[in-house]
Amino acid sequence: MTESIQAAYRQILLDLGEDPDREGLKDTPGRAARAMQYLTRGYHQTLDEVLNGAVFSSDNDEMVIVRNIELYSLCEHHLLPFIGRAHVAYLPDGKVIGLSKVARIVDMYARRLQIQENLTRQIALAIQEVTGGRGVAVYINARHMCMMMRGVEKQNSEMSTSVMLGDFRSNHKTRDEFLQLIRTPSAY
The missing domain is CATH 3.30.1130.10 (GTP cyclohydrolase I, C-terminal domain/NADPH-dependent 7-cyano-7-deazaguanine reductase, N-terminal domain)
Structure with missing residues (x-):
């Protein structure tokens, strides 16, 4: 699931007109995907x-x-x-x-x-x-x-x-x- 979320964040950066391969954004899709999973971890708890x-x-x-x-x-x-x-x-x-x-x-x-x-x-x-x-x-x-x-x-x-x-x-x-x-x- 992390990979698909990461790909979605990469696409969002592209759609915003950013270059996801530039130094400051290179690892952002992965970090954002992990952050979103953490911020929504309640879905995986009972x-x-x-x-x-x-x-x-x-x-x-x-x-x-x-x-x-x-x-x-x-x-x-x-x-x-x-x-x-x-x-x-x-x-x-x-x-x-x-x-x-x-x-x-x-x-x-x-x-x-x-x-x-x-x-x-x-x-x-x-x-x-x-x-x-x-x-x-x-x-x-x-x-x-x-x-x-x-x-x-x-x-x-x-x-x-x-x-x-x-x-x-x-x-x-x-x-x-x-x-x-x-x-x-x-x-x-």
């Missing part, structure tokens, strides 16, 4: 692989939050990056997952061609599936290069999306607690 068995029994029934998970994705409309932070919470119901697994789930879905709305929902549904929790909340705030580098060129624009499942959707106090906690400055 939830089971990402979890790697890190689901544990727990008596905890209080909110678990992982804040400020940086994410990097590619807009499926322009193949330009969007960069942001995800905040993920769940209400355990007998089991919890390893802390790093929350970030790995975010990465697995972010490392695909995406729109932020779908990314937010995919993360929430995956956390719900693996924890069986009473509720899941995901909030993402990101800056989209397709808004900043082209089109309307709005440098300070940000997009926020949220998905609330279970108790986070039905109980406004739980939802409000989550939103307050993710906005509270860190002690670090």
